[in-house]
Structures are given as structure tokens and as C-alpha cells.
Amino acid sequence: MAKVDIVVPCYNYGRFLEGCVRSVLDQSLGDVRVLIIDDASPDGSVSVAQKLANTDRRVSVIAHPKNWGHISTYNQGIEWASSDYFLLLSADDLLVPGALERAAGIMDANPDIVLTYGKGLSWQDDLPFPEIDPRQDNKWTRQDVVHEMCAIGANVVNTPTAIARTRIQKAVGGYRPSLPHSGDMEMWLRFGAHGAAAKIDAVQAIYRKHSSNMSNSYWNEDWSDYPYRRAAFDSFFEEYVDRLDGGRSLRASAYRTLAETAFWRAIGRMRRGHIKSGLELLRFSIDLNPRLRFGPPAGSILRQASIKILGRT
Numbered sequence: 001m002a003k004v005d006i007v008v009p010c011y012n013y014g015r016f017l018e019g020c021v022r023s024v025l026d027q028s029l030g031d032v033r034v035l036i037i038d039d040a041s042p043d044g045s046v047s048v049a050q051k052l053a054n055t056d057r058r059v060s061v062i063a064h065p066k067n068w069g070h071i072s073t074y075n076q077g078i079e080w081a082s083s084d085y086f087l088l089l090s091a092d093d094l095l096v097p098g099a100l101e102r103a104a105g106i107m108d109a110n111p112d113i114v115l116t117y118g119k120g121l122s123w124q125d126d127l128p129f130p131e132i133d134p135r136q137d138n139k140w141t142r143q144d145v146v147h148e149m150c151a152i153g154a155n156v157v158n159t160p161t162a163i164a165r166t167r168i169q170k171a172v173g174g175y176r177p178s179l180p181h182s183g184d185m186e187m188w189l190r191f192g193a194h195g196a197a198a199k200i201d202a203v204q205a206i207y208r209k210h211s212s213n214m215s216n217s218y219w220n221e222d223w224s225d226y227p228y229r230r231a232a233f234d235s236f237f238e239e240y241v242d243r244l245d246g247g248r249s250l251r252a253s254a255y256r257t258l259a260e261t262a263f264w265r266a267i268g269r270m271r272r273g274h275i276k277s278g279l280e281l282l283r284f285s286i287d288l289n290p291r292l293r294f295g296p297p298a299g300s301i302l303r304q305a306s307i308k309i310l311g312r313t
Helices: 014-025 045-055 070-080 099-109 145-152 166-172 183-192 222-240 247-271 275-288 290-294 298-312
Strands: 004-010 032-038 059-063 085-088 113-124 140-143 163-165 196-209
Touching (some): 014 045, 099 196, 163 166, 222 275
Antiparallel strands (some): 085 163
């Protein structure tokens, strides 16, 4: 039977911690270990964590006397992991029933799959808890996440759902301190360079939306994350461009797509009166692809037209 290690990094999320850990311990796949790493929370999170550990031997706790920051905390969890499969689950998120069994079943049967991910349901926590259909099946498709991310210029993996093969996690290493805002995207690119991913056609996790989400401090609007995406591609291709078949072509595709999507987002923002942010995005797109100084290429215009036509049908 497959074993799964789940690391739950926690900073000031004591009010959410029990629900998160309980969503793991109540999984149909019971051979799990949970490590809660509290990063010097001042809100009493450690007390909640210790209570959970005292009531279930599958739970253990590390409490930092000083704040390490999220990247170092994540990497400590990666070093600890030793089971077949691994998941990093934020203390304010939740697994849905059957998530671990679905992912482990796919990887058990398919040695080439290095990463599984599925749908993540966003939940505003002042609204009723979402109902998940318990009859979700195990349909999935094999994905090349490197090609897919380069084709759309963005992350495709919903992080709370990303259950990985631990030996591959060890091989690719930890999160990059230089990428505090796009470390997940760069991590999944590295996984994609080591094998195929399985995209599960089921809700695998619930992403809790609340006023203190860590990501809120990064991206109050999604237009501002383009430089972070570029940083993820820069870091990944610096290491992997010569290890991939067609690596240089993939890199060119990623940057071209990122520049064009930023260009169209810039135009849209300026049309809606957001001149400053629109100009920032426009400068970013032209810096990445100087040809955009003279306007979008014909191919980009045709793609945008196709998207609009399909959106009306």
C-alpha cells in the first residue's frame, strides 16, 4: 500500500489548522504522515498543532523559535519526506475525500507519472461550505506540463492538489529562494522535465479564500504577476534548456506567449482607464519582445480573434 507524506506549513493560521489536518487524516488512504511546521506564529498555532499530534500518532510538529520564511519552511518539509508520495498543503487549504487514493492509484499503476494534480475549488470562507460529489471517478489525462506552460505562458498546476512522487521531489530539489512569488510554477516545470504529469478530472482540494491569504499580498490583481512568471521561466530554462528536447524552441515559445498575453492585457487595462498599470505591462511586454513596439504580430491578432469568436458561441 502506498504511503504519503503531507507537510503543512503554518504561519498564523491556527484557526484553520485543525480543519486542514483533519481533511488529511480522514482520507480513505490511511497510511499517511503529517508534519506541521509552525513558522513562529504569534497566534497560538503551535498549541493547536500539538493538540493534533497528541491525539493522532500520524501527526508530528516542528515549531520554529524564529520565523524562517515560507521558502525555507517548505524546503525543510521536503527534506523530511521519505514516503512514496508527497504533498505540501497550506494550513488554510483542505483535501477533498478520496484525493490521496486517486493520486496514489494513478502513480502506483504508471511509473512514468511524476506528478498528479486536479481541480481546485475556490471557497470564500464566509459562505456555506461547498458540496463535493462523492461519486467523482478516476478519469485522468497524461500531460506534458513544460510544453503546456510554455504554450500558455502561465502555471497550469493547482498547487493544493499537487501530489508528487517523493523520489522525483528529492531529485529536482527544493524551492528557489530567488522566487518567493512564483516558486510553485518553477517547481512544476522542473517536475515536467523529469516525466509526465497526470491531470485528474476531479476536485482534489479546496482553496480557502480569506482576507489573510498569503497570496493576497502578492497579486491583488492578476495583471501584476507577469514579471513573476518570467522569473520562473528564467530560472527553469537557465538550468534545463539544454536538457530538454527542443529546449531553446520551448524557451522562445514561452517568452513569446508571455509577451503577447501581457501586451493584450496592457491594452485592455488602458482601455478601461488603468493607464499606469497598463503602461507598466506594455513596457514589460516590449522588453520581452521588442517587436511588439510596432504592434502585435498577425498570428497574435488571429489568436485573439479566435478566442473572441469562440467566446460568443
